[in-house]
Amino acid sequence: MGNHTKLLRSVLVAIVYASATIALVAAPGNKHATHRDLLIKKDLKITVFHPESSFGTFDQGIEHPLSKSSSSTIESSTLSFIASRLKVDSSAIKFRTSHLGEITSHAYVSQVHDGISFANAVANVAFNRGNKVVAFGSSFVTPKTIAPSTPAITLKAAITTAENVLDGKFNDHPPTVEYLVKDDESVVLTHVVQIQNDAAGAWYQAFVDAHSGELVSAVNFVTDVTYLALPITSEVPTQGFQNITNPQDMTASPFGWHSTTGTTNTSGNNVQVPTTSALNGNFIYPLDPTAAPTTTGNMNAARVNAFYVANSLHDLAYRSSAFNFQTNNFGKGGAQNDPVTISVQDKAGTNNADFATPPDGQSGMFLWTFSLPQRDGALENDIVTHEFTHGITNRITGGGTGRCLQTTEAGGMGEGWSDAMANLVEHTSSAVPDYVLGQYVTNSPAGIRTHPYSTSATTNPLRYSSIKTLNEVHNIGEVWANTLHNMYAALVAARGWNPLFGTTNPPPPPGDGSGGNYIFLHLFIDALALQPCNPTFVSARDAWIQADVNRFGGANKCTIWHAFASRGLGVGAANFVDSSAVPSGC
Incomplete structure (x- = not known):
């Protein structure tokens, strides 16, 4: 392990990257958008690198070379647009996947060399109904050097290295050979394998240099009938369990939540919580x-509640998103056989919960532990919702790879989105009170965050510039979540609140109603698909603005801008320097 430790520590080098259109050097102290520290063990840390993504939105859309072609496909349109936009040959682009949404269509590609894809040089394009480009994100690079495309070491040797360094075992997921961009502008060829350690709650995608045999990077997939359950709009057990009958959304789950097993246990098409069986067709286990x-x-009781909440969130997000966790996709596209697996009171540790988000086609995994004093996290809905939302955001951003919220800044926003979704689904009226996460598991009214989420700058002073002094993803996430708390409040104030959202189980999908709460959910999901791989606060903000143009014709533009500007993300915000400016006309 000594040599491996020395290797991993040597990865901490200066940042330089080149894009296909412009070369930049990251400013000192501004590594949040390109780097992420992974603590593998107590004394072992690896710093991973992702080329910074450029991102542009185009309001009503811009033409592309095949805009007027009646025979063009999303693949041909995507390849022609990127080739012309970045001035690269089409042979340098590989179409990976696409998603045809109700408002926009999304395509995801990789940079290639010698027919081999780059793992961390990717691009995404969004088209509106008029076949115009409305958003484009890219982390394509122009490398100084690139390794030969034939591996010099065997896959077996690479697996051994990855297992030894990451202290786990190869899980037999099909390995790949991919190029990887390093922060010294070189590109190495890598064997890519998945390493798991269930006892430690660890799941990594390892990149082993196919010429030197060294581990050079990793993706961490883990971020930190009738049911007796807490309604999705409730937060903690003291609010009362209810008998909830047939809560499934039949569009999202057309054969119900138990379509792979009948109604015999909590192991269904979307979510699998082993061992808890139905009693006379029902899941009623009083706490x-x-x-x-x-x-x-x-x-x-905890297993049934986790099963109910996770399925409810699956159904809520289904109509507006792709790359869902499902055993059977019912012929609607995407990879299947990837339900969420939930482990309640896992033995990996205490005082924690996490969610692993591998690529589309592999099952995600919850790990639940109980705390001291002993309280089960699976019985606090905001904790369940927070973890499941990691699956939503990690899957949709980047088109199903699970690789595109890996920088410190993007990972922080991942935590923020998860808190914001928990906040959203628990509203039962137009009121927007301060919100505290984790009160039950901590047995404390202060919860697990540094401040309540609040529209009051006195109660919660966090704003964009606060990130200057923050380096931990949960702390950075609080800035984003509080910004979205203010966004929700602004949209509800401007557009009203639809009570249907909080009175059915699960809440009806966003297409079934209007109001600021529905608009917020629409934009929340739509923007995830628009934004680039490893977004920043600024590019995520721009994705929200463009999402409103795509779906609502820009009707909420000024409301959205004022909400962002109120927390420092106005026009001109950059490098964690606040701006309170809004566009002219707002």
Whole structure:
């Protein structure tokens, strides 16, 4: 391990990258958009690099070379647009996947050399109904050097290296050979394999140099009937469990939540929570708050609640997104056989919960633990919602790879989106009170964040410039979540609140109603598909603005700009320097 430790520590080098259109040197102290520290073990850290993404939005859309062609496909349109935009040959672009949405269509590509894809040089294009480009993100590069395309070391040797360094085992997921851009502007050829350690709750995608045999990078996939359950709009057990009958959305889950197993246990098409079986067709296991979480009855209560909440969130996001977690995709595209697997009261640790988001086609995984004092995280809906939302944001951003929220800044926003979704689904009226996450598991009204989420700058002073002093993803996430809390409040104030959102289980999909709460959810999901791989706060902001143009014709432009500007993300915000400016006319 000594040599491996020396190797990994040597990865901490200066940042330089070149894009296909412009060369930049990252400013000192502004590594959030390109780097991420992964703590593999207590004494072992690897710093991974992702080329900075450029991102542009185009309001009503711009023409591309095949805009007027009646025979063009999304693939041919994407390839021709990128080739002309970046002035690269089409042989340097590989079409990877696409998603045809109700408002916009999205395509995802990789840079290639000698027919081999780049793992971290990617691009995404969004087209509106008029076949015009409305958004384009790219992290394509012009490398100084590039390794030969034939591996010099065997896959077996690469797996051994990855297993030893990452302290896990190869999980037999099909390995690949891909190029990887390093922060010294070189490109190395890598064997890409997945390494898991279930006992430690670890799941990595490892990149081993196919010529030197060294581990050069990693992707961390883990971020930190009738059901008796907490309604999705509730947060903690003290608000009361209810018998909830047939809550599934039949568009999102056309054969119900148990279509792979019947109604016999909590192991269905979207979510699998092993071992809890139905009693006479129902899942009614009362919680005994006076007993330990580890009792059989309380274990079953926690499993049923986690199954109910995770399925509800699956159905809520389904109509506006792609790359869902499902065993059966019902012929609607995307990779299948990838339900979410939930482990309640996992033995990997305590006082924690996490969600692993591998690429489309592989199952995601919850790990739930119970805390001291002993309270089960699977019984606090905001914790369940937070973790499941990691699956949504990691899957949609970048088109199903699970690789595109890996920088410090993007990872921080991932935490923020998860808090914001928990906040959203628990509203039961037009009121927007301060919001606290994790009160039940911590047995504290202060919860697990540094401040309540609030429209008051006194209660929560966090704003874009706060990131200057922050380096941890949860702390950075609080800035983004509080910005979105203010965004929700602004949209509800401007567009009203639709009560249907909070009175059905699960809430009806966003296409079934209007109001600021629905608009917020639409823009939340739509912007994820528009934004580039490893977005920044600024590019994510721009994706929200463009999402409103795509779906609502820009009707909420000024409301959105004022909400962002109120927390420092106005026109001109950059490099964690605040701006309160809004566009003219607002």
